[in-house]
Amino acid sequence: MPLGIIFKRALRDIRQNLVTHIMTTIVVALTCLVFIFFSVFSLNLQRIADHFGKELAIVVYLKKDLSQEMIPSLYQKIMGMEGIDSVRFVSSEEAFKRLEKYFKDEKEVLEGVDPLFLPPSFEIQIDKAVYNPGRVRSIAEKLTHWPEVQKVQYGKDWVDRLESFSKAVKAAVVASAVLLLVMAAFVVSNTIKLTVYARQDEIEIMRLVGATNGFIQGPFLLASFLQGAVGSLTAIFAGLFCYEYVLNIITQTELIRSLNIQFLPLLNMFTIVIVSGIFCMAGTAMALRRFLTL
């Protein structure tokens, strides 16, 4: 059947029950807005976690009795590992100087201490382009097993907590997405059901004069897709407006500005519109099944 006829009939249905359809679209928009809020929160949390995570360094403490000749070859070995950005050698003397600097006015506490009592170490920066918490852990674990290495430190707890929190937020966003979309689909399918009830006579006559299920269902499915799509699009615009408004307030502090908080990428917005439309259409298709027995 030509799409033009389906479109015409769908628009006629919407026009005839305009108030109900507008109310439904608002409910869909509010539902999607909640989801968009969670998504933006999750996305930016991930960005912040990445931002701080990239600043993490791995410190490899070497055994004190390690000969100086071994240092260049160890340096090359570390640089040869995958995902390493830079490596810096910190000798025992330099470590002691740092300690002195740290104590500043209380330097006297270090009097009489052997300047070589601190172990030499390598400070490793992970390549930011390929950073993820799992990679930091994997590099650190490899280094632990080297015979020249005494101890490896990399902020393990912080990385682990960050990773699990990030996973939990992602799971919550996915669960909320499914839940909210099912809710939107339920609301839309019920509105469409009301339209079907109102037009039951017409549907019966259409069936008797040889209308196919596609001809009867098409306009209802299209109307529900449009409600889902228009509702989610409205939510995106509302979300974008809120984002701009809130951003203007919070970016007055330098710290927040440096985090570069962002709205959803274009692809995500497009996906939300399409998926919302498809969910609403699927809900309606299920609701219509019992009305369309021949």
Place this chain on the structure above:
Amino acid sequence: MAFDLEPIIYPIGNMAENYENKRKVMLSGDQSVIELRQVQKKYAPEIVTLEEADLTISKGEFVFLTGPSGAGKSTLLRMLYKAEEPTGGSIIIDGVELSSLSKSQIPGLRRKVGVIFQDFKLLFNKTVFENVALSLEVLGLKKDQLSARVRQVVEGVGLSDKLHRKVIQLSGGEQQRVAIARAVVNRPPIILADEPTGNLDRKRTLEVVALMEELNARGATIMFATHDETLFKDTHRRVLRLKDGKIEEL
């Protein structure tokens, strides 16, 4: 009158095509368009509407179906356009055994069988044009083609001056003529009329019968259910009586 029963050029969908293919395979070469073989219709537990009924109606025939109220005339017609299923036997319409049709092929059957309902089944808050056009809209006809065809048929039933009136504003006789126009606008080769004159006065009744005769003269096979015996008292047409689950030829 301006009826034209040349087959309409449908933009055939899959289901209509399937129906046509099935018809070509099954057509045995005879000219019967409606055939009942040992058809049985029972409603649980003991109500028998049809009992092993046999019937053959040839192409172009005009058959009256009569019987007292509740004899099962409407049920028999409903089985012919697959709104109800027989509990036994087989029904063959235009060479196709109805029990072999899948759900998706039923619309194809219903496009071949125009039905005029006793209660009209019109959309009262819509215009005459919209009601009649519905039968063509489901075929996906283009707007200009559809409009020309509707105007032609509405003129044929004498309602061209009321084309854009809402059906609720028409008299009972006029509403019945709208129902006839809707049933024939897609030029079906078979027309089933279920008590089409049941709610009409004598003058309107005779008009409807004349309309049906004209459709028949133009090639349509007609099955006209009525309990009004005066309509076929002096007719040369075939008359079938449905009584106690049996079909008798009068």
